[in-house]
Every structure is written in C-alpha cells, then in structure tokens.
Amino acid sequence: MNNVPALAVEGVSHAYGARTALDSVGFTLAPARFTALLGLNGAGKSTLFSLITRLYPLRAGRIRIFGHDVAREPSAALRRLGVVFQARTLDLDLSVAQNLAYHAALHGIGSRAASRLAADALAQIGLAERVHDKVRALSGGQMRRVEIARALMHAPPLLILDEPTVGLDIKARAEILAHVRMLVRERGVAVVWATHLVDEIADDDALIVLHRGRILADGPVAQVVAQANAANVRDAFTRLTRDAQDDAA
Amino acid sequence: MSARFTPAQYAICLSGIVWREGLRFLHQRERFVSALVRPLVWLFIFAAGFRQVLGLSIIPPYETYVLYEVYITPGLMVMIQLFNGMQSSLSMVYDREMGNMRALLVSPFPRWYLLWCRLLAGTAVSLAQVYVFLAIAYFWEIEPPPLGYLAVLPALILSGLMLGALGMLISSAIRQLENFAGVMNFVIFPMFFASSALYPLWRVREGSVALYYVCQLNPFTHAVELVRFALYEKVDWISLAVVAACTVAFMIAAAAAYDPARGLLARRGEG
Numbered sequence: 001m002n003n004v005p006a007l008a009v010e011g012v013s014h015a016y017g018a019r020t021a022l023d024s025v026g027f028t029l030a031p032a033r034f035t036a037l038l039g040l041n042g043a044g045k046s047t048l049f050s051l052i053t054r055l056y057p058l059r060a061g062r063i064r065i066f067g068h069d070v071a072r073e074p075s076a077a078l079r080r081l082g083v084v085f086q087a088r089t090l091d092l093d094l095s096v097a098q099n100l101a102y103h104a105a106l107h108g109i110g111s112r113a114a115s116r117l118a119a120d121a122l123a124q125i126g127l128a129e130r131v132h133d134k135v136r137a138l139s140g141g142q143m144r145r146v147e148i149a150r151a152l153m154h155a156p157p158l159l160i161l162d163e164p165t166v167g168l169d170i171k172a173r174a175e176i177l178a179h180v181r182m183l184v185r186e187r188g189v190a191v192v193w194a195t196h197l198v199d200e201i202a203d204d205d206a207l208i209v210l211h212r213g214r215i216l217a218d219g220p221v222a223q224v225v226a227q228a229n230a231a232n233v234r235d236a237f238t239r240l241t242r243d244a245q246d247d248a249a
Numbered sequence: 250m251s252a253r254f255t256p257a258q259y260a261i262c263l264s265g266i267v268w269r270e271g272l273r274f275l276h277q278r279e280r281f282v283s284a285l286v287r288p289l290v291w292l293f294i295f296a297a298g299f300r301q302v303l304g305l306s307i308i309p310p311y312e313t314y315v316l317y318e319v320y321i322t323p324g325l326m327v328m329i330q331l332f333n334g335m336q337s338s339l340s341m342v343y344d345r346e347m348g349n350m351r352a353l354l355v356s357p358f359p360r361w362y363l364l365w366c367r368l369l370a371g372t373a374v375s376l377a378q379v380y381v382f383l384a385i386a387y388f389w390e391i392e393p394p395p396l397g398y399l400a401v402l403p404a405l406i407l408s409g410l411m412l413g414a415l416g417m418l419i420s421s422a423i424r425q426l427e428n429f430a431g432v433m434n435f436v437i438f439p440m441f442f443a444s445s446a447l448y449p450l451w452r453v454r455e456g457s458v459a460l461y462y463v464c465q466l467n468p469f470t471h472a473v474e475l476v477r478f479a480l481y482e483k484v485d486w487i488s489l490a491v492v493a494a495c496t497v498a499f500m501i502a503a504a505a506a507y508d509p510a511r512g513l514l515a516r517r518g519e520g
Contacts, residue, residue, distance in 0.1 A: 053354075053355045054354075054355070055354060074357070075253075075357040075358070075359070076357075078355055078356070083351075083355050085351050085352075087351075089349050089351055091269070091273070093273065093276045093277075094272055094276075098269070101265070102265055102269045103352065105261050105262055105264065105265020105268070106265060106352070106353065106356035106358070106363075107356065108255075108257075108258030108259070108261050108358070110257075110261050111261075
C-alpha cells in the first residue's frame with residue numbers, strides 16, 4: 001500500500017460554461033503526509049474538492065484515491081476518503097452524538113460501533129462531555145473539530161479539508177491545525193489542507209500552489225521556496241503568482 | 250476494508266437516514282402542527298360549509314350516501330403527503346445550500362440508493378402525519394372500516410413515494426430557496442384543485458370537459474383515488490397503475506438529476 005499514492009490527480013480540467021476553473025491539474029500525494037494546497041479565493045480549490053468527492057462529474061482527467069478511480073470505483077474511493085467542507089455540514093438541531101451516528105450510518109457502521117467510535121473521537125478532541133449537547137451550542141472551533149472527528153469515523157487513510165479555519169479565531173485555528181498535524185504524525189493519515197493563509201504552512205510540509213486553475217508549484221516547501229528564489233513561502237507565493245500574471249499578460 | 254457493503258450495511262444506512270429525518274421532524278414542532286392544522290381546517294371548516302352546497306351521488310367505493318367530510322378525507326390525506334413531499338424537497342434545497350447535502354452525497358453508498366433512502370424517510374414521516382390526522386378525524390365521524398386503516402397503508406406508501414420523488418425532481422431544478430415559494434404555488438395548488446380531492450370528477454365534467462381531462466391526467470387524482478378505494482378495502486386498478494408508473498418515472502428522473510455523470514449540480518457553477 002505504501003507505494004500507492006494517497007491521491008493521484010492527472011490532467012484534470014473543469015469549466016463553468018466559458019470560465020475555466022481548472023486547467024490540466026495534476027499532482028501526486030504520498031501517504032501519511034501533510035500537503036498544503038495554497039491558493040487565493042477563486043483559485044479552483046473548491047472545484048478540485050468537488051471533483052475529488054465526486055460531487056461534480058469528472059469531464060477531463062483522472063483522480064485516484066489509494067489507487068481507486070473516483071469515476072470508475074466511486075464506492076471504494078469514497079470509503080478511503082474523509083472530507084471537511086468549507087461550509088459547515090453539521091445538523092445544528094441534532095446533538096453531537098446524533099450527528100456522528102448519522103455519519104457512521106452513511107458508512108454502514110451500526111449504532112453500537114458508532115457510539116464507541118464517537119466516544120473515542122470526541123475524547124481525542126477534548127469534547128467528550130459535550131456529546132449530548134446540540135451542535136448549535138458549540139463554538140465555531142468546536143464545530144470544526146467535531147467535523148474533523150466525524151470525517152475520521154470510518155478511519156479513512158486520506159483526509160481533505162477545504163479552508164477549515166475560515167472564520168475562526170487565532171487560538172481555534174492553531175488548535176485545529178495542531179490536531180490535524182498530530183493525525184498525520186501519529187495515525188499516518190494523509191492530509192490535503194486547502195488554504196489561502198501562508199502562515200498555516202510549516203517548513204516540512206508538501207506544498208502545491210494553485211492559481212487561476214493552474215498548478216504553479218508542487219514539492220516540499222524548501223524546494224518550492226528555492227525554485228522561486230524566495231526567502232520564505234509568502235515571498236515564493238507572491239513571486240509565483242506575479243510571474244503567472246505576467247505570463248498571462 | 251472490504252470491497253462491497255453487505256446487505257446489513259445497506260440496512261444500517263437506510264435506518265440512519267430515516268432516523269435523522271424523523272429526528273429533524275420531531276425537532277420542528279411547527280412543521281408537525283402546521284402539517285395537521287392544514288387538513289383539519291379543510292375538514293372542520295371548509296367541508297362543514299360546503300356540505301349543503303355540493304350534493305354527492307353514490308359513487309364507488311362508497312356504498313351509501315356519504316357526508317362531504319367523508320368524501321374529502323382521502324384527498325386531505327394525500328394533500329398531507331403532497332405538502333410533506335414538497336417540504337422534504339425544500340429541505341433538500343436547504344441542505345444543499347447549507348452543505349448537508351454534500352455530507353450525504355459523499356457517502357460511499359450508490360447515489361441512487363442514498364436518494365431512495367431519503368425518499369423513504371420522507372414517506373415514513375408523511376405516514377405518521379396521515380395516521381395522526383386519521384385519528385383526529387375519527388372523532389369527527391370519519392369512520393372507515395377498521396381494516397381500511399391497514400389496507401390504506403400500501404397505497405399511502407406508494408403515493409408518498411410518488412409525491413416525494415416529484416418533490417426531489419423539482420428540488421434538483423431549483424437554484425435557491427427563494428425560488429421555492431413560486432414552485433409551491435405552481436405545483437401544489439394546481440395539483441390539489443385540478444383533482445378529485447374536493448369534488449368527484451363527474452361533477453367537474455358537468456362544468457368543463459377540458460378540466461375533466463386535465464384532472465384525469467393529474468397523477469394526484471389517481472393518488473387520491475387509490476387511497477380512497479384502499480381506505481374502503483378496495484382497489485382502483487387504473488389508479489394503482491398510474492401511481493406506480495409515475496412513481497417509477499419520477500424516481501428515475503430524480504436519480505438522473507442528482508447523478509454526477511449528468512451533473513445538474515455542477516452546472517450551478519460554484520467556485
């Protein structure tokens with residue numbers, strides 16, 4: 001399994017009418033690695049997520065999750081995938097436990113196993129005592145942590161998160177980032193972390209820079225920074241996107 | 250990680266979706282109350298007022314003269330399901346806007362199965378509403394034969410599925426919640442009034458032959474007649490065939506509309 005990429009995206013393009021959202025996007029992700037997908041709003045990150053999760057049809061290219069083609073073997077692919085969408089997808093009127101049980105059922109996990117998994121997952125994120133509270137009563141950061149716990153209930157080896165820290169305060173952002181990094185380190189989960197915030201990227205991460213539907217850089221952070229002749233990630237991102245602008249002009 | 254889900258896992262998925270829909274319904278008390286008040290207003294007020302105006306002859310499945318309240322009860326039962334089907338699809342639009350739909354659709358179960366579970370969940374909620382309505386109506390002298398309560402169940406399941414699938418189909422074509430009110434007016438009212446729910450079709454024919462044919466083509470008419478006959482332990486075969494065919498057609502169309510390969514969702518053009 002170690003030789004199989006956690007996520008392989010090949011030649012993926014997508015357009016909304018005449019507007020191109022993704023243009024021949026391709027990259028490969030190693031298992032058990034934190035990969036930051038860096039791009040401004042409108043870069044195509046959410047479109048890419050919709051294609052990976054099969055919410056949109058794949059018209060050009062190929063996406064495989066641990067070797068399973070999303071278009072041809074959607075069930076096998078989706079079983080290996082945990083997703084945290086940018087928009088909140090918890091049911092606010094239901095309790096934390098009920099939300100987790102519902103998600104478990106959507107993965108064929110029965111209620112007894114689900115409540116055990118939920119208790120473990122909530123203990124890990126420090127929300128064990130909130131299990132019977134309505135989601136509405138949680139803070140934004142707590143909801144996000146519940147969403148991450150929920151995405152991992154079926155033990156997927158790949159977790160993708162679309163701008164998970166949007167709208168959160170600095171403390172909650174740092175906690176969530178630390179928690180996801182811990183998942184990579186201790187549980188060997190491969191993570192795709194889509195963001196437009198360069199300060200969320202660490203030196204030992206893998207980095208993919210997406211800009212206007214095209215990939216401008218792909219590799220370890222140090223390599224991307226060196227190739228752009230930059231001092232740091234922020235500088236590299238500015239140079240890369242400026243160059244792309246110049247090329248387009 | 251085994252390659253396929255077992256039948257037991259399919260059952261877990263179904264019960265999870267039905268359970269969530271039931272919980273949501275119980276949490277929305279206003280929805281439950283308004284689902285009951287609507288038909289009760291028709292029964293207690295409209296029917297009482299109309300009783301003297303509209304003379305009814307003896308028509309099947311009734312074997313004697315019946316009160317107008319008795320006549321419109323099956324129509325009101327299916328009206329509950331019509332509203333529920335549309336409300337359930339309204340919640341699908343809401344879910345889509347709020348992102349809950351994404352959580353459902355990234356489940357590894359086949360998409361048609363997930364939609365079918367959702368449809369069944371909505372139908373189960375409508376059954377609960379209809380039986381509570383029937384229990385209240387009993388005290389208003391709407392007393393079908395005791396076995397009729399059981400015989401009507403399969404008819405209600407079928408009509409609930411048909412109207413739920415229709416709602417699902419409509420929900421796939423709606424961009425935003427705001428557009429929904431218009432659709433309610435264009436779907437619910439014409440379907441309800443151009444049917445045999447409030448008046449027998451022979452009466453309609455006396456007034457307008459064209460309208461009579463419109464009513465005959467309305468699947469809601471056949472759902473009402475199917476339920477009316479079943480409530481009196483009889484089967485209206487033509488209505489059964491029409492409702493069954495419409496159910497299948499609407500379900501296939503709804504599944505196609507939510508199929509990623511056809512991509513109605515993608516055409517909405519999110520960024």
